[in-house]
Amino acid sequence: MPSTANYVHGYQPSVLRSHTWRSAANSAAYLLPYITPAMNILDVGCGPGTITMDLANLVPEGSAIGLECESAQEVIQQAASVAQEKSIRNVEFTTGDAHKLPFEDNTFDITHAHQVLQHVKNPVLVLREMARVTKPNGYVAVRSTDFRGFAWWPETEGMDAWRELYLKVMRKNDGIPDSGRRLHLWAREAGLPRGDRMRKSVGTWCFATEEEVAWWSSLWAERLLESRFRESALKDGLVTETELQAASRAWKEWGASEDAWFLAWHGELVCHV
Structure with a gap:
């Protein structure tokens, strides 16, 4: 994904805090019913590999491969080290371009x-590539969030301003921040099966307890100032340092409310190819 994707957040610790929290249970539950023990799975855009390793554990007679962009070499190496520490022998990690996957046709049972699709320049091409490397009768599965659909309480002008800032930066960097509602359209354009061979669903992350709210708010407050997002936001005069600081404060203030609640929803799609 080097020249054809632009991961606006980067891979700094403020970003990986949320990525390493992700698991198959909280981020790929929609896919789990389709997995059987002998499957071979490709996880495109695997980040630190926590979901990939969970998937590998679900296919003890098969294998899982995590793929990331060339710029994420350090993250991939860390993922491989964690897998080795956990004695997960049927997983490996590599780099490559999601628009031109480095695998033969009909290689995987699940891709x-x-x-990922919110960050790539051509999500339709990525879906075609995912379908190409998937075996006949296998599955292409994607999940993508929708920042325009996020909801929170209390509603504040500061949080509204954060969302507008985020949408602006994402779009300037060729991202698609409302990708969750578009997955089925992209799948149709990619030529993936429709009807009863395309299952559409919605998954959520809800942060409601005091601990969850504190984690989520501090994560975003930090990410705005201590990740690649800051650099992306400031280049070309998209936003000012003052606006970034204000957005970070808005997250802290939201998180300090005893009534704080946050809903992030994700479009989910499983295509039986």
Whole structure:
């Protein structure tokens, strides 16, 4: 994904805090009913590999491969080290371009991507590539969030301003921040099966307890100032340092409310190819 994707957040610790929290249970539950023990799975855009390793554990007679962009070499190496520490022998990690997957046709039983299509320049081509490397009668599975659909309480002008800032930066960097509602359209354009061979669903992350709210708010407050997002936001005069600081404060203030509640929803799609 080097020249054809632009991951606006980067891979700094403020970003990986949320990525390493992700698991098959909280981020790929929609896919789990389709998995059987002998499957071979490709996880496109695997990040630190927590979901990939969970998938590998679900296919003890098969294998899982996590793929990331060339710029994420350090993250991939860390994922491989964690897998070795956990004695997960049927997983490996590699790099490559999601628009031109480095695998032969009909290689995998499941090809999966979590929160990837919102960051690539051509999501339809990525879906075609995922279908190409998937075996006949296998599954292409994607999940992608929708920032325009996020909801929270209390509603504040500061949080509204954060969302507008985020949407602006994402779009300037060729991202698609409302990708969750578009998955089925992209799948149709990619030529994937429709009707009863295409299952559409919605998954959620809800942050409601005091601990969850504190984690989620501090994560975003930090990410705005201490990740690649800051650099992306400031280049070309998209936003000012003052606006970034204000958005970070808005997250902290939201998280300090005893009534704080946050809903992030994700479009989910499983195509039986």
